[in-house]
Amino acid sequence: MVRLPLTPADVERGQRLGALLRRARGDRSMLETALDARVSPETLRKIESGRVATPAFSTIAAIAGVLGLSLDEVWAEISRPEGARDRLVS
């Protein structure tokens, strides 16, 4: 294998990331947020909808900067499914 396909864990983490960003955006315009972060509105929409599982570090950093989010907190949130519902393979 050369470029491993996304694992289900990757996909789920991407969905949590998207949901988090959408919540944090609140009632702000998606268009304005994307332009402020200097990313394409399509890219922001795909990330928010969970269709981009592993976006670039710089992309997330730019969006988080616009939304006033801490990258450390974002990572902590999405890497452990909140609610402490750890359903890993035992």
Added chain:
Amino acid sequence: MVRLPLTPADVERGQRLGALLRRARGDRSMLETALDARVSPETLRKIESGRVATPAFSTIAAIAGVLGLSLDEVWAEISRPEGARDRLVS
């Protein structure tokens, strides 16, 4: 255009990111660090040598986690070239 090529600014930021990670790794083994972060040793080497300009958020988060780095501080360091006054490891 469809997928914009990397800008010189992207490349330079990638190089700063790599240099920062390498300094933070200190005398730790590159192999051990990569395995702990669950990334390929080649990937870590490419990021440290600045040959991967825009790595994935999850990749950097995993490496930073192993090295005990704050993602917010990493981003702050590499996104402003002027403040390149890194006196972490001398």
Added chain:
DNA sequence: TGTTATACCGGTATTAGAATCGGTGTCATG
């Protein structure tokens, strides 16, 4: 109604990240 603005979606194009392989250099230790 028609217009405007935003969000959403499928399809597509193109670059780039992530990983493997094979080989080289080095340094320690047997």
Added chain:
DNA sequence: CATGACACCGATTCTAATACCGGTATAACA
């Protein structure tokens, strides 16, 4: 000297991120 363990490099493979396009839907408003 030989061997083993890392680090490094170039080439290659293959998937995924980013972005643009055309179209649809919806709501606000003149």
